[in-house]
Amino acid sequence: MRLVHLTDPHLSSLAGEKFTALRGKRWSGYLSWRKNRSKRFLPAVLDKLTASVRAENADQILLTGDLVQIGLPAEIQQASEWLRSLGPAEQVMLVPGNHDIYAGGSAESVSGAWSEYLYSGVSTDDAGMNDRFPVMRKLGRLSLVGLSSACVTPVFMATGKLGDVQLEKLAGLLEQEAEQGQLVCLLIHHPPLTGMTKWRKSLDDAARLQAVLERHPPLLLFHGHLHHNRELQWGNSRIYCTAAGSSVADASYRVIDIDDDGDAWNFRMTLKSIAIGARKEVEFLAVDEQYWQVSKA
Ligand SMILES: [Fe+2]
Ligand SMILES: [Fe+2]
Incomplete structure (x- = not known):
């Protein structure tokens, strides 16, 4: 079983937007994009990373949000096209980031446009976006559980929130999967x-x-938002953050190979980061490799 994690592509361009029409938080977000993000996050880097990720032949590509900048309809459309280039919805599992749910109306637009990737193609009711989560995909003994922490926040804030409904559903789901001996x-x-x-x-x-996770800790957790490669060992769990997928400085993705030998789970994690080859071409090279085993007993 092979998983790939990538995150925070921040792929959309605002170059064609009429910035004078933007208001409030979107105005400050546009200025931030023009001053910083448009120079740090390059579509050409993401194109190379996308090709490299596709060549890994992953069973599932895990994408932890922030596809766009300020959640405008044109950006959401650009991201839809990129998602399709990355892989079919059955192979790409997406949870939203705070830049995807940037302002009023974003959740509805994103829910509609990226529905198959967000909700795994399962039928959903009319609940608000975060109450439709957690979502789960099962691949044999592996259960992939997605949460939505994205919500509209005041200007200069990038916080997230899960809420009562999602936390309660998650607690039940983790208990159920633990009883079934699933790797979460x-x-x-x-x-x-x-x-x-x-x-x-x-x-x-x-x-x-954290209190919910402590009862039945998932062995693997992937997140984004920080735009750096980071890891944390938490009991038997490994928590990984991966750098932004379009970053000219450190665009990266992780390949996780999982083997079930009956008594234990065997893991191999390879971090691949951007490098410039001898002929000035962009490539992604392994910069870290980790092996570990977790007993099922
Ligand atoms: Fe981000
Ligand atoms: Fe974020």
């Missing part, structure tokens, strides 16, 4: 535990999520 892998945009980032960027209900 959790996807969330924001760092899942307390103290992993500054308050302006943190998950409002991280302490409550």
Whole structure:
């Protein structure tokens, strides 16, 4: 079983937008894109990363949000096209980031346009976006569980929130999967535990999520939002953040190979990061490799 994690492509361009028509938080977001993000996050880098990821032949590509900048309809359309180029919805599992749910109306637009990738093609009711989560995909003994921590926040804030309904459903789901002896892998945009980032960027209900995770800890957790390659060992769990997928400085993705030998889960994680080859071409080279085993007993 092979998984690939990538995150935070921030792929959309605002070059064609009439910025004078933007208001409030979108105005400040546009200025931030023009001043910083348009120079740090390059579509050409993401194109190379996309080709490299496709060549890994993963069973599932895990994508932890922030596909766009300020959630405008044209950006959401650009991201839809990129998603299709990455792989079919059955092979790509997406959870939203705070830049995807940037302002009023974003959740409805994103829900409609990226529905198959977000909700795994399962039928959904008319609940608000976050109440449709968690979503789960099962691949044999592996259960992939996706959370939505994205919500509209005031200007200069990048916090997230899961809410009561999602946390309660997650607790039930993790208990059920533990009883069935499933290997659980959790996807969330924001760092899942307390103290992993500054308050302006943190998950409002991280302490409550942590309490739920402590009862039945997933062995793998992937998140984004921090735009750096980071890892944390938490008991038997490995928590990975991967750098932004279009970053000219450190665009990266992780390949995780999982083998079930009956008594234990065997893992291999390879981190691949951007490098410039001898003929100035962009390539992705392995910069870290880890092996570990977790007994099922
Ligand atoms: Fe981001
Ligand atoms: Fe984010």
